[in-house]
Amino acid sequence: MSDAVELGQRPGRGRPPRYSRDELIAKVVTVFNERGYEATSMEDLARATGLNKSSFYHHFTGKEELLGLGVGRALDALTAVLAEPESLSDRPAQRLEHVLRRTAEVLLSELPYVTLLLRVRGNTTVERDALHRRRDLDTRVAAMVRAAADAGEIRADIDPRLATRLLFGMVNSITEWYRPDPSRPSPAPDIASAVVTLTLHGLSTQPAP
Amino acid sequence: MSDAVELGQRPGRGRPPRYSRDELIAKVVTVFNERGYEATSMEDLARATGLNKSSFYHHFTGKEELLGLGVGRALDALTAVLAEPESLSDRPAQRLEHVLRRTAEVLLSELPYVTLLLRVRGNTTVERDALHRRRDLDTRVAAMVRAAADAGEIRADIDPRLATRLLFGMVNSITEWYRPDPSRPSPAPDIASAVVTLTLHGLSTQPAP
Numbered sequence: 121m122s123d124a125v126e127l128g129q130r131p132g133r134g135r136p137p138r139y140s141r142d143e144l145i146a147k148v149v150t151v152f153n154e155r156g157y158e159a160t161s162m163e164d165l166a167r168a169t170g171l172n173k174s175s176f177y178h179h180f181t182g183k184e185e186l187l188g189l190g191v192g193r194a195l196d197a198l199t200a201v202l203a204e205p206e207s208l209s210d211r212p213a214q215r216l217e218h219v220l221r222r223t224a225e226v227l228l229s230e231l232p233y234v235t236l237l238l239r240v241r242g243n244t245t246v247e248r249d250a251l252h253r254r255r256d257l258d259t260r261v262a263a264m265v266r267a268a269a270d271a272g273e274i275r276a277d278i279d280p281r282l283a284t285r286l287l288f289g290m291v292n293s294i295t296e297w298y299r300p301d302p303s304r305p306s307p308a309p310d311i312a313s314a315v316v317t318l319t320l321h322g323l324s325t326q327p328a329p
Numbered sequence: 330m331s332d333a334v335e336l337g338q339r340p341g342r343g344r345p346p347r348y349s350r351d352e353l354i355a356k357v358v359t360v361f362n363e364r365g366y367e368a369t370s371m372e373d374l375a376r377a378t379g380l381n382k383s384s385f386y387h388h389f390t391g392k393e394e395l396l397g398l399g400v401g402r403a404l405d406a407l408t409a410v411l412a413e414p415e416s417l418s419d420r421p422a423q424r425l426e427h428v429l430r431r432t433a434e435v436l437l438s439e440l441p442y443v444t445l446l447l448r449v450r451g452n453t454t455v456e457r458d459a460l461h462r463r464r465d466l467d468t469r470v471a472a473m474v475r476a477a478a479d480a481g482e483i484r485a486d487i488d489p490r491l492a493t494r495l496l497f498g499m500v501n502s503i504t505e506w507y508r509p510d511p512s513r514p515s516p517a518p519d520i521a522s523a524v525v526t527l528t529l530h531g532l533s534t535q536p537a538p
Binding site for chain 1: 422477481482483484486487488491492494495496497498499501502503505506519520523524526527528529530531532533534535
């Protein structure tokens with residue numbers, strides 16, 4: 121599919137809309153998130169985009185390919201965080217802090233794609249591949265948590281796997297309530313900073329018991 | 330409905346199963362969580378329990394009433410936490426710590442009911458009532474967080490509403506991965522303690538910047 125194409129006209133609707141590939145995928149991901157991937161038909165996608173079904177099938181093999189493109193965008197962005205220079209710092213706790221902050225930022229900037237990814241349950245090849253890539257990311261982050269505990273830079277009295285689950289459980293839960301306000305500058309850095317401060321330094325002003 | 334009744338026989342299946350009211354609701358909640366509430370029919374519930382549909386309708390008005398009983402159990406248990414003596418302590422941070430720990434414990438001990446509650450989206454009266462009760466709990470806990478910040482017992486540089494969302498986002502995320510192991514004693518206290526330690530005192534062993 122080229123960068124901007126007319127995807128075919130629905131009967132009686134006048135000029136068909138033109139979408140870039142990214143715009144089309146964004147629209148499709150919105151429909152998947154609203155209706156649920158399982159419940160969405162190609163007819164639903166055609167209605168929501170004003171394109172016709174046969175145009176979709178001309179450019180994509182079906183809704184599974186569209187799902188793969190949507191969750192792929194989230195997975196690529198999350199994977200890229202682990203390749204950033206600060207994620208390779210000498211200090212394990214600094215690596216962890218960077219990954220935590222940037223994962224929260226990516227979740228906020230790529231909200232619809234990460235939301236879709238977090239709902240994937242593994243019923244198709246595309247979904248199983250996505251879950252596999254997610255698990256691979258989890259394993260790499262859990263290794264970072266373990267390295268920071270081994271280095272004495274984070275507390276060792278919480279199992280690293282449990283700590284990883286709780287940390288990213290908090291980060292992922294942001295998708296449940298965060299809705300960007302187009303009229304205001306993004307509060308994303310504030311939210312990401314709150315996650316880092318809360319999980320690394322704690323809410324309490326009293327010394328730990 | 331009495332405490333243990335024969336709810337009617339499915340044709341050709343021999344003696345019908347006997348359930349207490351609680352056992353029946355537990356089975357129904359499992360089916361709702363597996364298939365999704367929307368996608369579950371009374372026929373599905375009949376098949377899963379070995380009872381017949383007309384028996385269900387004799388005892389319940391329909392699946393909405395069953396949903397109300399399931400999420401009601403979670404809401405009653407979560408509401409009861411706020412009435413425990415330690416939730417009324419003089420020290421705001423102690424109240425918050427108790428509510429955080431006990432909410433995590435209730436989530437773990439009432440896992441299927443809380444899981445069902447967290448998936449409620451508000452399409453029916455029962456669902457809207459459940460969301461209303463959930464929001465009421467959130468408001469009461471957010472007030473506790475604010476009181477602890479005002480008393481200087483927790484840091485004031487994270488907005489109390491954001492802190493509340495992040496705290497309970499972490500707690501609620503436990504439903505995504507925790508599956509009780511019937512062969513081992515419950516790790517629930519460990520998980521709840523990890524949540525309290527991580528969120529109040531932080532993972533880092535270094536002083537806060």
